[in-house]
Amino acid sequence: MDEFNILIVGVGGQGVLFISEVLGEAAIKSGLNVRVAEIHGMAQRGGSVICSVRLGKDVYSPTIDEGRAHLILSLEPIEALRQLKYANTETDFAVNMNKIAPPGIYVSGKKYPKTSLIFDRLKAVSKNILAIDALKLANEAGNPATQNTVMLGLISASKKLPINTQLLKKTIVALVKKKFQESNKIAFDLGFKSYEKSKKYASSIRRYQK
Amino acid sequence: MVKLEELITSHNGKLLLSGNEAIVRGAIEGGIKVAAAYPGTPSTEIIDTLFKISKKVGIYAEYSTNEKVALELASGAAISGARALCSMKHVGLNVASDAFITLAYTGVRGGLVIVTADDPSCWSSQNEQDNRYYARLANVPMFEPSNSQEAKEMTISAFELSEKLELPILLRTTTRISHTLGPVSLNPIKKISSHEEFVRDTERFVMVPRNALVMHDKLLKKMEKGLQISEDSPYNKIIRKESKKIGIITSGNPFNYAYEANERLGLKASILKLGMSFPLPVQQILDFIKDLKKVIVVEELEPILESEVRSISSSLKQRPIIYGKLTDNFPRNREYSTKIVMSGLSESLSLKSIPENIDLTKITSNSTPSRPPVLCPGCPHRASFYILKTTLGKRFIYCTDIGCYALGIQPPLQIGDLLICMGASLGTASGVSQTLKEPAVAIVGDSTFFHASIPALLNAVYNKHRIVVLVLDNLTTAMTGFQPHPGVELTEYEGIPIEEVAKGCGVKYVKVVDPMDIDGAQKIIKNAIALDGPSVIIMRHICSIYERRQGVRHDPYKISEKDCTDCLACIKILGCPAIHIVEERVKINDVLCCGCGLCAHICPQKAINQTE
Numbered sequence: 001m002d003e004f005n006i007l008i009v010g011v012g013g014q015g016v017l018f019i020s021e022v023l024g025e026a027a028i029k030s031g032l033n034v035r036v037a038e039i040h041g042m043a044q045r046g047g048s049v050i051c052s053v054r055l056g057k058d059v060y061s062p063t064i065d066e067g068r069a070h071l072i073l074s075l076e077p078i079e080a081l082r083q084l085k086y087a088n089t090e091t092d093f094a095v096n097m098n099k100i101a102p103p104g105i106y107v108s109g110k111k112y113p114k115t116s117l118i119f120d121r122l123k124a125v126s127k128n129i130l131a132i133d134a135l136k137l138a139n140e141a142g143n144p145a146t147q148n149t150v151m152l153g154l155i156s157a158s159k160k161l162p163i164n165t166q167l168l169k170k171t172i173v174a175l176v177k178k179k180f181q182e183s184n185k186i187a188f189d190l191g192f193k194s195y196e197k198s199k200k201y202a203s204s205i206r207r208y209q210k
Numbered sequence: 211m212v213k214l215e216e217l218i219t220s221h222n223g224k225l226l227l228s229g230n231e232a233i234v235r236g237a238i239e240g241g242i243k244v245a246a247a248y249p250g251t252p253s254t255e256i257i258d259t260l261f262k263i264s265k266k267v268g269i270y271a272e273y274s275t276n277e278k279v280a281l282e283l284a285s286g287a288a289i290s291g292a293r294a295l296c297s298m299k300h301v302g303l304n305v306a307s308d309a310f311i312t313l314a315y316t317g318v319r320g321g322l323v324i325v326t327a328d329d330p331s332c333w334s335s336q337n338e339q340d341n342r343y344y345a346r347l348a349n350v351p352m353f354e355p356s357n358s359q360e361a362k363e364m365t366i367s368a369f370e371l372s373e374k375l376e377l378p379i380l381l382r383t384t385t386r387i388s389h390t391l392g393p394v395s396l397n398p399i400k401k402i403s404s405h406e407e408f409v410r411d412t413e414r415f416v417m418v419p420r421n422a423l424v425m426h427d428k429l430l431k432k433m434e435k436g437l438q439i440s441e442d443s444p445y446n447k448i449i450r451k452e453s454k455k456i457g458i459i460t461s462g463n464p465f466n467y468a469y470e471a472n473e474r475l476g477l478k479a480s481i482l483k484l485g486m487s488f489p490l491p492v493q494q495i496l497d498f499i500k501d502l503k504k505v506i507v508v509e510e511l512e513p514i515l516e517s518e519v520r521s522i523s524s525s526l527k528q529r530p531i532i533y534g535k536l537t538d539n540f541p542r543n544r545e546y547s548t549k550i551v552m553s554g555l556s557e558s559l560s561l562k563s564i565p566e567n568i569d570l571t572k573i574t575s576n577s578t579p580s581r582p583p584v585l586c587p588g589c590p591h592r593a594s595f596y597i598l599k600t601t602l603g604k605r606f607i608y609c610t611d612i613g614c615y616a617l618g619i620q621p622p623l624q625i626g627d628l629l630i631c632m633g634a635s636l637g638t639a640s641g642v643s644q645t646l647k648e649p650a651v652a653i654v655g656d657s658t659f660f661h662a663s664i665p666a667l668l669n670a671v672y673n674k675h676r677i678v679v680l681v682l683d684n685l686t687t688a689m690t691g692f693q694p695h696p697g698v699e700l701t702e703y704e705g706i707p708i709e710e711v712a713k714g715c716g717v718k719y720v721k722v723v724d725p726m727d728i729d730g731a732q733k734i735i736k737n738a739i740a741l742d743g744p745s746v747i748i749m750r751h752i753c754s755i756y757e758r759r760q761g762v763r764h765d766p767y768k769i770s771e772k773d774c775t776d777c778l779a780c781i782k783i784l785g786c787p788a789i790h791i792v793e794e795r796v797k798i799n800d801v802l803c804c805g806c807g808l809c810a811h812i813c814p815q816k817a818i819n820q821t822e
């Protein structure tokens with residue numbers, strides 16, 4: 001089947017919807033057929049948010065089936081873990097390392113899982129992982145809210161996305177308010193340039209030791 | 211996120227639109243004049259968009275107090291000759307159903323499209339009812355789009371059909387149609403002339419029994435015509451494939467899954483796709499199934515199509531075997547996926563089961579901490595719940611309601627013992643109080659107060675129920691995205707204060723207090739719970755997110771490292787998402803903190819202070 005499936009996950013308020021809509025807009029401009037499935041409402045109140053973008057001529061279903069994501073873009077480490085069922089051994093992961101602990105874990109006295117543990121599980125599914133500190137780069141770009149744009153730059157550098165890099169960048173700029181255009185451009189480029197580093201970062205994360 | 215400008219001015223080309231935006235575009239191309247709705251996920255963006263563009267496009271759009279009023283307004287407009295649209299979430303149609311069902315008798319003159327947006331899997335709802343039943347209950351036609359393009363086209367067709375049959379038309383989406391974006395081809399926006407006039411016709415429009423009986427006969431006649439239209443409708447079509455033995459019948463979003471499942475399993479089954487799904491095209495269905503050996507019906511939620519196809523097939527001498535939910539091959543709850551449909555098809559046709567891609571059981575044995583939705587940082591509801599907990603504790607039953615405050619059931623606050631539907635808090639609290647012979651607490655939001663609570667308040671006054679009604683007034687309809695309501699004063703709207711409404715309903719004890727005034731609010735609640743009859747306490751404080759959107763910021767709070775003993779009281783008592791632990795120390799995230807100061811109030815060490 002002619003399809004390219006991107007799952008975008010994160011926490012309510014992180015801009016998951018923005019990423020999926022940018023990809024959708026850019027896809028249309030590239031003449032691709034596309035379905036972008038969003039969830040609004042209740043789930044967005046600081047809860048886990050999951051959106052999907054499906055590209056390709058035979059795409060009908062709004063959602064991605066389990067095991068069929070080509071790319072999982074996660075704005076938060078454990079959110080990638082939560083959606084592992086959508087991955088297969090070939091799936092590419094792009095993970096923002098900026099941890100956001102669910103408020104509930106403090107109330108219940110639990111702990112946020114160790115980075116090594118999270119990556120052991122991701123690596124058990126697929127070896128194609130990019131890890132990036134998008135918050136750091138977004139701050140460098142002068143706007144912490146551009147973490148999602150950093151991530152878009154990063155996945156654009158992987159060359160697997162069937163969307164042209166310049167077009168993607170242009171689409172972002174067209175969709176944000178004027179005063180945020182400059183920081184978004186910088187954020188995109190910073191993400192784009194971090195590709196090799198992100199690959200190394202992910203593979204350098206050691207195995208979990210008790 | 212389409213630019214509104216493009217949505218209302220482009221005459222050609224393609225736009226990426228959600229199903230809801232596509233309905234708006236369809237309404238514009240279809241010459242809409244009036245729109246009315248009460249918000250509700252997944253329908254909300256329809257009225258939000260129509261409201262925003264109303265002036266520019268030259269239509270009347272309003273947020274009505276509830277779905278029944280919205281539908282009544284839209285009916286009045288349509289009976290007076292205007293094309294009108296009324297959108298609501300699935301449960302909204304329950305509220306509007308009294309008007310809806312008799313409206314089918316009177317019918318309309320201008321086109322009336324009623325959008326019902328269902329929510330399989332309860333993404334944002336209290337139930338997953340299947341509103342396809344409403345088409346049958348009222349006996350009105352229904353369209354079910356499978357994507358945004360169809361959502362646009364069917365909206366236009368629904369206006370036309372509505373005028374042809376002089377009946378309201380249901381346009382049914384589900385979450386995955388309303389909130390999925392796809393390409394939509396635009397057509398020119400033409401001026402559609404309409405003639406607005408109320409032509410008096412008592413026999414048709416005044417539903418006393420004598421007239422109603424006649425109009426019921428007429429409705430049945432209209433629907434006979436509707437059946438013919440359905441038989442010939444281009445929306446009911448067959449996607450032909452090679453198989454001579456197997457066929458699939460489906461509609462709406464499940465068509466998408468059925469299409470992909472058919473391809474991936476290599477079934478080569480022909481698919482009968484029903485876009486105008488009521489009245490069912492009986493002859494077309496008979497023609498489709500008569501030479502088949504096996505027919506699989508793919509539909510989410512209730513086995514409606516399946517039952518009807520079964521009964522239609524009974525007139526055949528040689529009947530195919532029909533598979534679906536009644537044969538236990540498909541689930542009767544939750545939304546579908548291609549995988550679920552593949553497994554249903556495989557089971558029906560006794561194919562080998564689909565192998566799992568990877569075995570996750572080994573990898574995810576240690577479960578990932580869950581992340582349910584929570585009250586936002588600075589949410590005034592948190593303060594209200596804290597006040598309730600510290601004054602009444604678990605001594606009384608909390609009948610709560612639909613809105614952000616339903617999130618109060620999460621730890622650590624855990625306030626909420628009974629929640630059914632919008633406005634039910636007052637009525638249920640009255641019943642609990644009456645039965646337990648003690649006061650009960652009703653918790654209700656400001657928008658919900660206006661939506662469906664006033665009759666229950668009158669009832670409590672009249673019948674002297676010992677309920678303490680806590681109106682959590684955050685000055686907006688927060689859960690669905692900050693729509694105004696009658697209590698909200700805006701430049702163009704004069705607000706109707708809830709306290710005046712309560713007094714007007716005859717409530718003797720009515721107080722307004724800011725939930726950030728903890729001591730003051732605690733006193734008022736203690737007084738109220740001792741009363742003999744109903745009381746109304748309005749906890750008024752603006753929603754923190756809504757306030758931020760208006761550009762108002764308060765300085766964040768900060769924890770003094772020196773004074774904090776990491777006792778975790780702030781975290782364990784309040785559960786605010788802005789308070790977290792960094793390197794074993796409690797910290798406040800100054801980007802998330804809205805500066806409400808509740809944590810400072812409760813900190814036993816007084817270690818939390820506002821920054822400047």
Ligand SMILES: Cc1ncc(C[n+]2csc(CCOP(=O)(O)OP(=O)(O)O)c2C)c(N)n1
Pocket residue numbers: 248249250251299301302305335336612613614615632654655656657658659682684686687688689690
């Ligand atoms: C009959 C019905 N209509 C609409 C909704 C959708 N809905 C859920 S919560 C809500 C808003 C509640 O607003 P409010 O009572 O002011 O509480 P807030 O969310 O602001 O705390 C709406 C409209 C619903 N659940 N049921």
